[in-house]
Amino acid sequence: MTKPTLVESNEIFIIDYNKLVNIKHEIEPNNEVKKIAKDLREAFQYKKAVFLVNHTISKEDENKVYSLIRKFSALPNPIKEKYKSIINTGYHGYTSQQSERINKDGLIEFKESYNIIGYNRYLPDEEISEFSKTINTITEKLLNISNILLQLFAISLDSCK
Structure with missing residues (x-):
């Protein structure tokens, strides 16, 4: 059996x-x-x-998002910093490596991230064409x-x- x-x-x-x-x-x-x-x-x-x-989230959609992430991650730090998340404003934006603490003892987070909160927010369209269009399309599906x-x-x- x-x-x-x-x-x-x-x-x-x-x-x-x-x-x-x-x-x-x-x-x-x-x-x-x-x-x-x-x-x-x-x-x-x-x-x-x-x-x-x-x-409705296709492999193509997934690949587009990963492509955007790779392109943004490859940008020089001064450009990424233009999109930095501002504390107490809804966490929209870029967070650099080692800028977040995991706990009160000071353990540091080594990831970098780009949190997107809402439509038509400040996004790196100038550096990466179609960034907003792609993100907004997939956000609508999600x-x-x-x-x-x-x-x-x-x-x-x-x-x-």
Whole structure:
């Protein structure tokens, strides 16, 4: 007898975005959506893995973002510093290596990052053409996915009443 796969044993929960793309907040969800919402809640409740498939983020989208990251990372530090994140302004912008502390004992973070918060913020379009356009397109897709997932959570919580 073969051992069941993680999917068969319900250790991994798979959500097919195609089944959810038309969820509307004001419309009563159908039974399939209610079941997905219930299963999603249980997956998170019992620490199972959750995978989202058919989510509209293509490999090409992924490659475009990684390309932007590589291009930005390759810029000279003085140029990157023009886009530096300003404390207490929503964390939008560039954070250089060793500029963040991990804990109160002074352990230093060695990563550099570029946090993008919102649309049409100060982005390095001057140095990297299409930066804003690419980021905004992918951000729109991610927001759509996030909204669907939030609606699923709302449906699952509503079913707990």
